[in-house]
Amino acid sequence: MDVTIYGLLVFLIAGAIVALEVRDLLSSVIAIGVVGLGLSILFLLLGAPDIAITQVVVEVIVVTVLIRATARISDEPASRRTDRFAVASGLIVAVVLFFLSAGALVHLPAFGQPAMTVSRWYLEQGPALTGATNVVMAILLDFRAYDTLGEATVILTAIVGALAIVRGAERPVDARATDAGMSLVVRAVTRWLLGLILIFGLAVALFGHLTPGGGFAGGVVLACGFVLATLAFGARSPPASIFGRLSSRVDAAGALAFLLIALLGWCGGHFFQRWLDLGRPFRLESATFIVLQNVAILFKVTGGAFAGFLALAVFRSGPAPEEGERS
Amino acid sequence: MMYLLALLLLFIGLYGLLVKRSLVKKILGLLIVEHAVNLFLILVGYRSDGLPPILLPGEDAGEFVRASVDPLPQALVLTSIVIGLGLVMLMVALSLRIHERHGTLDCSKLNRLKG
Numbered sequence: 001m002d003v004t005i006y007g008l009l010v011f012l013i014a015g016a017i018v019a020l021e022v023r024d025l026l027s028s029v030i031a032i033g034v035v036g037l038g039l040s041i042l043f044l045l046l047g048a049p050d051i052a053i054t055q056v057v058v059e060v061i062v063v064t065v066l067i068r069a070t071a072r073i074s075d076e077p078a079s080r081r082t083d084r085f086a087v088a089s090g091l092i093v094a095v096v097l098f099f100l101s102a103g104a105l106v107h108l109p110a111f112g113q114p115a116m117t118v119s120r121w122y123l124e125q126g127p128a129l130t131g132a133t134n135v136v137m138a139i140l141l142d143f144r145a146y147d148t149l150g151e152a153t154v155i156l157t158a159i160v161g162a163l164a165i166v167r168g169a170e171r172p173v174d175a176r177a178t179d180a181g182m183s184l185v186v187r188a189v190t191r192w193l194l195g196l197i198l199i200f201g202l203a204v205a206l207f208g209h210l211t212p213g214g215g216f217a218g219g220v221v222l223a224c225g226f227v228l229a230t231l232a233f234g235a236r237s238p239p240a241s242i243f244g245r246l247s248s249r250v251d252a253a254g255a256l257a258f259l260l261i262a263l264l265g266w267c268g269g270h271f272f273q274r275w276l277d278l279g280r281p282f283r284l285e286s287a288t289f290i291v292l293q294n295v296a297i298l299f300k301v302t303g304g305a306f307a308g309f310l311a312l313a314v315f316r317s318g319p320a321p322e323e324g325e326r327s
Numbered sequence: 328m329m330y331l332l333a334l335l336l337l338f339i340g341l342y343g344l345l346v347k348r349s350l351v352k353k354i355l356g357l358l359i360v361e362h363a364v365n366l367f368l369i370l371v372g373y374r375s376d377g378l379p380p381i382l383l384p385g386e387d388a389g390e391f392v393r394a395s396v397d398p399l400p401q402a403l404v405l406t407s408i409v410i411g412l413g414l415v416m417l418m419v420a421l422s423l424r425i426h427e428r429h430g431t432l433d434c435s436k437l438n439r440l441k442g
Contacts, residue, residue, distance in 0.1 A: 009332040016339045016340065019355050020347060039362050043369060046396070058411065083348070086346050090342050095338075105330045111373065114374055118399060123395055127388075134380070135381065147406075151409075155410055158410070158416065165417070166423070214405070216406060216408075309416075
């Protein structure tokens with residue numbers, strides 16, 4: 001067991017070095033994808049299936065976005081000149097900080113023996129108090145729902161920022177590039193897979209309180225499905241264009257619904273108070289409150305991730321504006 | 328030792344963030360840093376031969392508490408991964424705008440003010 005973990009860690013480090021040192025940008029993006037997938041296997045081995053699912057689907061979208069972005073700009077010749085001073089000072093800073101922070105590690109509990117002071121209480125009481133047998137979801141959406149609200153706000157802000165930066169740049173899209181989609185084989189496979197991906201995403205989100213997953217993972221899975229449809233059938237095809245127009249509204253509606261669920265807690269006394277009864281354990285209705293929150297997050301994450309992807313995918317960077325005119 | 332390797336990964340990312348001149352490489356460096364921090368948190372919460380923190384039907388509650396890994400870091404890392412996705416989109420949007428305006432992503436060429 002330990003040997004596998006060590007092996008994967010070394011593999012991640014090698015992948016990271018390749019990603020940073022390879023000259024071709026496309027190769028480095030693929031290397032970073034390999035690092036992300038290796039990381040998700042490592043999470044699975046470390047007893048964190050929720051994280052593994054989220055990591056693997058997030059990595060898919062990150063790599064797609066980065067490839068779409070770099071495919072357009074990697075044609076500029078990479079400068080061969082290496083700045084010796086920058087390399088030397090960067091290395092010195094990284095190595096010195098590494099040894100300084102390595103000194104702090106001795107104060108941590110040894111690997112394999114976590115401290116678990118608060119977590120023990122969460123594990124003992126979580127399933128009974130919240131109805132969610134997946135204790136990660138119990139913590140995320142009940143015990144520490146305030147944190148989740150803050151983090152959902154960060155995601156919303158980042159996507160809104162990305163949309164605002166790209167807005168106004170959508171010049172007449174090169175029709176051949178986005179509308180054609182991909183080859184017949186890809187289209188046929190996508191037609192079969194798309195429904196399965198969407199159902200899987202919904203199931204991951206709805207049953208997040210019983211099995212690994214939850215709204216965050218499910219939302220990214222759904223966004224992955226729509227991204228696949230966009231790439232395979234083209235941006236003007238029905239699934240991509242219909243949901244594309246709705247996506248930012250779905251994002252906003254999800255965020256508002258999450259806030260509304262929290263505000264309704266005032267009926268029971270305070271913010272985020274659970275206002276629905278617990279059902280029978282191990283059933284879908286065992287924690288209706290958490291299911292509702294998961295659905296709100298599902299909408300939020302799906303809308304946000306797909307809106308961001310579309311904005312970056314249709315962004316066409318034209319030739320740089322004439323400098324003479326501006327000055 | 329496990330922690331040291333995660334730390335090494337973090338500083339490889341930091342090195343890329345400091346030294347590389349292409350903005351895409353800097354984004355990749357930040358991604359590596361993010362991966363390393365998430366990995367470190369999960370490593371700290373791992374229990375030897377631990378099971379996922381998910382109670383199964385018919386499982387004894389006391390046994391579950393003894394065998395499960397720490398669920399708290401997992402709950403925090405879960406959202407941090409999705410935040411990472413939002414951040415990548417923000418950074419890519421900024422880089423595309425910079426490339427559109429200046430025609431390059433090499434930040435040693437970007438540090439001159441024009442006007």
